[in-house]
Amino acid sequence: MLLYRAQRCAAVLAIVALLGACSPAERRADLGSEQGVLHWGNASEPQSLDPHIANGVPEQKILSALFEGLVGKDPQTLAPIPAGASHWQVSDDGLRYRFFLRPQARWSNGDAVTAEDYRWAWWRALQPQLGNPFATLLFVIAGAQQYWQQQHGDFDQVGIRVLDRLTLEVELAHPSEHFLQLLDMPTLYPLHRASIERHGNPSARASRWTHPGNLVSNGPFRLRQWQINRRITVEKNPHYWEAQSVALNQIVFYPTENITTEERLFRAGQLHYSYDVPVDKLRYYQRYHPEQLSLAPYLGSYFYRFNTRRPELADARVRRALAMAIDRQLITEQVLRAGQLPAFAMTPPNTAGYYPPATAPQQLRFDPAAARALLAAAGYPNGEGLPSLEILYNTQEEHRKVAVAIQQMWKQHLNVDATLHNQEWKVYLDTERRGDYQIARASWIGDYVDARNFLEIWLCASDNNRTGWCDPEFDRILLEALPRANSTAQRHQLLQQAEQRLLDGLPLLPIYTYTSKHLIHPDLRGYSANLLNQPLFKRLWLQPHNELGDE
């Protein structure tokens, strides 16, 4: 009998425990708002926190909290603002930059940040065994490309000179309008040499210097905790030169791979910021919580690559016909619905003041009759005789939806049959790289705000071209004429000429310009969307309010 009673008691206790856990779930974001702890959805577990190894956007976000380059970017306009350097001078020919470092700048361990820290970090960035995917960004510096290609082994020949403890001079290979923008990218951050060398060979990838307790950084925050696949916590760096104006005490980055789960986390009050928003939730937020939804233009192009080595796509008229038979507005407004802009060129409009050729929207307008005429002129009247086309894309619902829409448009307007073929990401990359496709989905996100960054992938020798299209005149404009341009107007004119040649050759089918989509908690202040989707963490703050304003 005693046993039965004990069993019954245990059952009752178990139920009580269950109910106890079922009290309303704690809202982490509300608590965070009170304590100055920002909870940030950050897409994936960072590959590394080594600025010379990490190459993804999520890593870049964390690194921008931990480190600071010579020059930063205004969070709204992206114009250069003083950061590690308090000011700088540029020579008249635009080739020589002299940066004056802040005397009060400190590493998170209290050491002073010196010009040598920058020079050493840039030396490290150019060590091939590190596999730095962004080392090419340094090629704008005189002698850097030759050093990288091991034409000479003397780093003193690279145009980086330490004039004194707090003055760094950089000599460029050619005048560059975007050089100041690069200084805010992880590859050009300074590094703390002693703390890296303490963990072995500084050029070894497998070093442990980025682990908590080892990582020394110079930004507004320092690394506190890294729980793999769980969270990364950074805390305010008391040694930061502007520490008194940094409002947040901590930022917690979560690897929210699954965007559906991330949206649920946001709705349950666990995040202040979501990395993305599922397409099928956009309408809900637009209708019920427009104040929580941030949709803003993003410096990225979504397009299809045409494999011009394939006989059926070798004729530019066929490619143009395919490009003119799609209704981009229908795709952006009915299929994607997140404010994306229909694209008629490679470069997004207003990229640092640059606009693609004004004739582009007319050239690639949605005009089924003209498209049919072009197809007929190429020898395929009413699509007859044209082999079936295949659209290759990496497995993702959004890509499938766009491909289905385009498939239907080609069938309806051109009587051209297309099939869809999805592949897992790495398989798709391999297929595309081998050129084993006809038409492949692609995108390009700008590293910095400059049209050249979008056009240079179409150079004949570029590994990112992958279409077989090669125009020597296009190469000449970008590689020879552009570096010699002596005014912004002339530069934009040359870029437009190059882009016009690209649109004449048409190895790509521009579809739309990206938007960034985020859910923002009402407590999060100081956030402004910008083209690079790059927040300035030191300017963010949290203002608690009691009413979340949800359902």
Added chain:
Amino acid sequence: MNSALLRMIAGRLASAALLLLLVAAVTFALIHAAPGGPFASDRAVSAEVEAALNAQYRLDQPLPAQFFAYLGQALQGNFGPSYRYPGRTVSELIIAGLPATLELACYALLLALLIGIVAGSLAARRPGSAADQLSMGLALLGICLPAFVLGPLLVLVFGVYLEWLPVSGWGELAGDKWLPTVTLAAGYCAYIARLTRAGLCQQLSQPYIITARSKGLSELAIIVHHALRGALLPVVAYLGPACAGLIAGSFVVETIFQIPGIGRFYIQAAFNRDYTLIMALTLFFAALIIFFNLLADLVALWLDPRQREALS
């Protein structure tokens, strides 16, 4: 008898080693046959970078040489560096993820046993009654509903609408272990309920139960003290594969609830072509399945005198 048992265990261990070698070889061949390497990315890396990376990870050597070098290292307990996460070793990643996976599996197993045995017993008390049909109907539902449907469904109801429980995480917020545990346990719980019911129905028709009833024992006492012991033999036999399945099969639940366990690493490793991590985790799961099967056989041997006799 003892020497026969030892011979059997030694034989099983030898075949397990061979099996693991085979698993290693097949996995190695398959991951290298899959298109796209660990360093492939949307923006092309230059030839210099690719060569430097391949040399650093010995990917420029012929495949058999790579395989035997890997085996040599693995036998010494070194499973190599992760390709995806430089600065971390594979062992470090597995050790980081294992506690969450094991904990999840333990809770799910306990919950499955608790609910499964109770539901099965209730159903077996009066076969054909409403209680029987309800619990067996629910069990069928539990077996049929995959975790990727049940998980989000529970999250929507208990996490988003009722706001009773956190929608994801593990050990971070009060009550965040409930939904993943229930999701993972559901299928096993249903299976255990059906096994219990079948075993109990069989036992309840045995002459010794009739004797017990004629002595005036209550139905509950008969089930708990007499019938259940015999009825649970099939459940015990099922526990071996269930344990292996719970640990190796939790990756769906880990992904839905963002649990930092090894299942999630396994999925990420496959997508990232993190060769060393895939190899180590595959071998780990294979060893686990082999171990639990051996354990289940030994338990069966211990419980069943007929099998012991056959062995000797």
